[in-house]
Amino acid sequence: MDSVNAQLAASRKAYEEKQFEAGKCVGAEWARESAEWEQLNRLRREFVSCESSTTTFVGLMGDSLSPAKFLAEAIDGEGGDWLWFWWGVIPPDDTTPLEDVEWLCGFADGALEVFDETPGGP
Numbered sequence: 001m002d003s004v005n006a007q008l009a010a011s012r013k014a015y016e017e018k019q020f021e022a023g024k025c026v027g028a029e030w031a032r033e034s035a036e037w038e039q040l041n042r043l044r045r046e047f048v049s050c051e052s053s054t055t056t057f058v059g060l061m062g063d064s065l066s067p068a069k070f071l072a073e074a075i076d077g078e079g080g081d082w083l084w085f086w087w088g089v090i091p092p093d094d095t096t097p098l099e100d101v102e103w104l105c106g107f108a109d110g111a112l113e114v115f116d117e118t119p120g121g122p
Contacts, residue, residue, distance in 0.1 A: 019102040020103065022094075022103060023105065024106035024109050026089065026094070027107035027108060027110030028113060032114055034089075040114075042077065047074070068082065071107070071108065089107075
């Protein structure tokens with residue numbers, strides 16, 4: 001049983017790392033290609049850095065029912081159409097579920113890395 005648990009733990013860790021990196025690539029591309037300074041600045045104010053920490057991300061979410069909605073509202077401000085934001089960001093062939101916290105955390109980290117390295121960033 002211990003070997004099964006170890007195998008599942010390793011498999012989960014590999015999956016989470018893959019999702020984080022996939023989100024990070026999309027977040028960096030969004031920051032370079034279409035993000036506005038104001039959006040990235042809002043994101044920076046909300047997140048110091050996820051550092052692949054679902055605990056940090058979930059803690060920041062508070063009572064929000066949807067991690068994707070929480071992140072979109074952090075970027076675009078409350079009251080916007082959060083699904084519309086994601087439709088403009090996620091490639092049509094990407095089947096990543098918007099409820100994957102590791103992917104969303106990676107998205108935030110990727111976008112913030114670009115913002116932090118850009119002259120005129122934070």
